[in-house]
Amino acid sequence: MVEQSDRAPLLDWEEVPPPPPPPGVASASLPSPRKDLRERILANSRALGHTGPGTGWSSGPEAPAAAVGDVDLQSGGFRDGTEREGEKPGGGGGGTGRLSAWDGQERDQIVAVFVVTFDTRSGNIVEWCLPEDVNLEGVEFKSMASGSHRISNDFIYFRKDRFFGLACFANMPVESELERGARMKSVGILTPSYTLLYRYMHFLENQVRHQLQYPGQYTPLEAFFEDKKAVLPSGGDNLITACPGRALGPTVNRCCVYPEMKITHPAGCMSQFIRFFGERIMVLWKFALLRKRILIFSPPPVGVVCYRVYCCCCLANVSVPGVGVSVPELRPFFYINVADIPVLETELSYVACTTEKIFEEKKELYDVYVDNQNVKTHRESLQPLLRLNSADREKYKKLSEQRQMLVYSQNVNADCSSSEEDLFILFFMEQNNRIFQTLSEVAGSADPTLTADHMKAMGLDPQGDHSFLVDLLEVYGIDAMLVIDNPCCP
Secondary structure: OOOOOOOOOOOOOOOOOOOOOOOOOOHHHOOOOHHHHHHHHHHHHHOOOOEOOOOOOOOOOOOOOOOOOEEEOOOOEEEOOOOOOOOOOOOOHHHOOOOOOOOOOOOOOEOEEEEEEEEOOOEEEEEEEEOOOOOOOOHHHHOOOOOHHHOOEEEEEEEEOOEEEEEEEEEEEOOOOOOOOEEEEEEEEEEOOOOOHHHHHHHHHHHHHHHHHOOOOOHHHHHHHHHHEOOOOOOOOOOOOOOHHHHHOOOOOOOOOOOOOOOOOOOOHHHHHHHHHHHHHHHHHHHHHOOOEEEEEOOOOOHHHHHHHHHHHHOOOEOOOOOOOOOOOOEEEEEOOHHHHHHHOOOOOEEEEEOOHHHHHOHHHOOEEEEOOEEEOOOHHHHHHHOOOHHHHHHHHHHHHHHHHHHHHHHHHOOOOOOHHHHHHHHHHHHHHHHHHHHHHHHOOOOOEEOHHHHHHOOOOOOOOHHHHHHHHHHHOOOOEEOOOOOOOO
C-alpha cells in the first residue's frame, strides 16, 4: 500500500539540493539557528501592534469582532480545542512543521461550496452550490482563470466580497462533440480566512477529478459542507468583517498577528519566491512598505502566482506599536479578472495577480506592474525605487546567508521546528521594525533631523534610498526632516 504524500500534487516545484556549508566552516562548528529563530518569532508574534494583511478586514473602526474563536494572547492564536489536520507535536503538515506568528487554532468556517463548469454555449457557469441561496456572483470567473483551457490543472486563491476562496481546476479530454473535446470544471470553497484553505486542497483536487468523471454526483460535497459549514452571526449582511486581532482590544493595530498561509509543498513558497525574484525582492519590499498597488501578471497556471501575492504581503510586516494606523492596509486580493475592475478602482493599497494582459493598459488601477521577474512602474515619482543600491544588495546577501544556514542546519539536524517561511517573515519584520523604531526616536527627539548615520543604522543607503525614505515619511505621517543631499545623478 502506497502512503499518500502530504503535499498537494499540483505544486510540483523543482527540489533544490541543500547547499554546502559556508567556505571555511566545518559542519560540526555550525551553530544551529533554530532556538534563536523560534524565540525571535515568538517574541514578535506576541508583540502588540502588528500590522499587515490578515484573515479579513474591517469596514470601519467599529466593526464587530470576528466570530472565529477566542484569541489566546500567549500563543498569538485561537483556542477551540481542535487539532490541525495533518500536524503532529513538534512538526507540521506538509513537511514544514513551522512555528509561526499565527500558530493557534481556527475553527472550520466553510460558508459555501460550489462547482463551476465551462459550457460551450454559456461560458463559465456555477452548476451547483451549497447553500443554494448564497451569492456567488463572479465566482465562475474567479475559480476558472482566463486561459485555463490551455492547461490540465491548477488551483486558485481569490477574494469574493469579504470572503476568501480556493478552487481546484482540471481539464479532461472527452470524446464529445457537444463539449468540443474537453470537459473543464472547478470545485471550490469560500471561507472568512485564507489561512486554513490549504487544509482542503487534497479534497478539492479529488472532487474536481470526480466531477469530471461523474458529472452531477454531489453527495461527497454535500456531506463535506454539512460537516464543515460555518455558523455565521445573524443580522446585517451575515459577513464576518473583522480580523481576530480585534478581540485583543483597541491597542492592537489592524490584524495584530500576521496569519500563516500554510503551504503544503515541502519546498515552500518563500524559497521559490526568493529564487524567482532574487535581489528584486528588495524593490518589491519598498513598494509593499509604501503600501502601493501591486499587480502581478502571469499566464496560467496561476496557483504559484497566488503564493507570490502572499509573499509580497509578508514584506510589509511591522510589529512596532502605533505604526501603520493611518496608512492603507495592504490587502491580498490573490487572483483577479476584469470583473474586479470596479472594486480595484476604489482600493488604495493591494497585491493581486491576474492572467489577463489587458490589465497592463489600465494604469489607473495599479502603481507597480510585475511581469515575470520584471518589476516596473509608470509613475515617475517611483522610478528611483526600481534601482538596486548597495544597501539592497547587502540586505539580500544577509537573507541568502541566513537561508543557507537554516537549510544546511535542517539537512544536518533533521529538525523541522522552524522553516524558511519563518525566516523570511522575521527577516523583513525585523528590518521594518528597525526603520520605524529609528524614525520614531528621531521624530520624538529635540532635533527631528535624519542624517546619513541614521540611514545607515536603518540599513538604508544614504543616497540611493533618499526618495524611498522621503516617501516613507510622507505615507506614514512621520514628523522628521531628511537633510541628506541627493545628487541628481547617483
